[in-house]
Amino acid sequence: MEYDTPLFFHVMQYAAAADRDVIDMVSGNPDWEPPGALRDGLREYADADANAFQYPPSDGLQELREEIASRRNVDVGRVIVTNGAGEANYLAMARALERGAGSELLLTDPVYPYYPGKAGMLDADVTLVPTKRDGHLDVAAFREAASEATAAIVVNSPNNPTGAVYDAETMRALAAVAEANDALLVSDEVYDHFDFSGEFTSALSLSSPNCVVTNAYSKSMAITGFRVGYAVFPPALVEAAKTRHMLVNVTGSRPAQTAVLRALRETDPSYYEASRELLRERIDAFTDALDDAGAEYTTPEGAFYVLAKFEGFPGTLSNVERLVDEAGVAGMPGDTFGTAHEDWIRFALVTPRATEAAERLADYF
Numbered sequence: 001m002e003y004d005t006p007l008f009f010h011v012m013q014y015a016a017a018a019d020r021d022v023i024d025m026v027s028g029n030p031d032w033e034p035p036g037a038l039r040d041g042l043r044e045y046a047d048a049d050a051n052a053f054q055y056p057p058s059d060g061l062q063e064l065r066e067e068i069a070s071r072r073n074v075d076v077g078r079v080i081v082t083n084g085a086g087e088a089n090y091l092a093m094a095r096a097l098e099r100g101a102g103s104e105l106l107l108t109d110p111v112y113p114y115y116p117g118k119a120g121m122l123d124a125d126v127t128l129v130p131t132k133r134d135g136h137l138d139v140a141a142f143r144e145a146a147s148e149a150t151a152a153i154v155v156n157s158p159n160n161p162t163g164a165v166y167d168a169e170t171m172r173a174l175a176a177v178a179e180a181n182d183a184l185l186v187s188d189e190v191y192d193h194f195d196f197s198g199e200f201t202s203a204l205s206l207s208s209p210n211c212v213v214t215n216a217y218s219k220s221m222a223i224t225g226f227r228v229g230y231a232v233f234p235p236a237l238v239e240a241a242k243t244r245h246m247l248v249n250v251t252g253s254r255p256a257q258t259a260v261l262r263a264l265r266e267t268d269p270s271y272y273e274a275s276r277e278l279l280r281e282r283i284d285a286f287t288d289a290l291d292d293a294g295a296e297y298t299t300p301e302g303a304f305y306v307l308a309k310f311e312g313f314p315g316t317l318s319n320v321e322r323l324v325d326e327a328g329v330a331g332m333p334g335d336t337f338g339t340a341h342e343d344w345i346r347f348a349l350v351t352p353r354a355t356e357a358a359e360r361l362a363d364y365f
């Protein structure tokens with residue numbers, strides 16, 4: 001398999017090499033501070049005994065797994081600490097495929113591009129199920145698409161790139177489709193702290209034996225570089241997933257897990273509320289300016305991405321590059337996310353310059 005440079009690296013490099021000031025709205029790296037307790041945990045770690053610099057248990061620090069299990073109200077044996085939600089998604093998809101209950105993954109269109117990427121690496125057949133125009137799921141379309149060939153349905157709520165949040169009824173219906181077809185429902189909940197709608201429903205609340213939940217602290221604690229996430233598997237499926245995690249990674253990072261544990265215990269809910277509030281304000285200001293630019297756009301119910309469509313300016317890679325050169329704003333081409341929003345451009349609102357970027361877009365268009 002050839003190494004394929006992810007498109008977002010390409011766009012970021014193009015923007016960095018541009019001959020002008022460019023506002024980067026490509027990557028999903030939060031631009032705000034991590035919790036103070038996380039920094040404290042790291043500082044303290046630097047002076048720990050040398051034995052604290054050695055392998056943690058493969059499935060994660062026991063105390064961290066217990067903290068996650070008690071917060072998520074699941075048995076600790078079901079929790080694997082992973083290298084971010086990315087690894088958790090890989091483990092879940094691989095586990096679904098190796099069960100011998102189908103070789104197909106049902107994904108949404110628009111889709112987070114690493115899902116089809118992983119599916120390809122795992123030799124799975126991919127079926128993209130179109131979402132509704134507003135990014136919400138058409139459960140009937142999933143019901144129709146699912147069959148005994150389906151190994152898993154993989155969804156993400158709050159969603160990247162559409163910003164849709166799937167409500168309890170949708171999640172229940174998806175789990176029922178998975179159960180009826182002896183498939184897994186893989187629910188990637190990495191943006192769970194960024195729900196502005198109040199509708200977010202974790203698949204863990206469904207108590208379905210067919211659900212795998214994946215998550216991470218990458219976004220909620222603004223630490224995409226730490227690589228601490230987790231997967232919660234059904235009891236019957238967890239052991240083989242632990243084995244795969246161990247054989248691929250040996251284990252995860254002990255300092256990062258220790259700092260996250262401290263931050264989990266000591267961070268006040270107001271920390272998370274403050275980042276939601278910051279994003280709410282940015283979304284309002286950004287979408288107001290998109291109105292001035294005459295654009296059609298999605299208003300996120302969660303996560304921190306806006307898809308925008310500019311009349312007569314399809315969101316191709318060459319137009320995205322033109323926008324870098326001529327407007328000083330970098331976004332992601334819509335066709336990165338499947339076929340449904342090919343003409344659109346995705347903007348990540350994790351920059352303090354989001355409003356300025358939207359004003360540049362308004363001037364340009």
Ligand SMILES: Cc1ncc(COP(=O)(O)O)c(C=O)c1O
Pocket residue numbers: 028083084085086087112156160188190215216217218219224228229
């Ligand atoms: C939907 C989704 N899942 C997973 C990830 C990867 O998360 P992590 O950095 O924790 O691996 C991202 C990152 O942008 C994402 O948008």
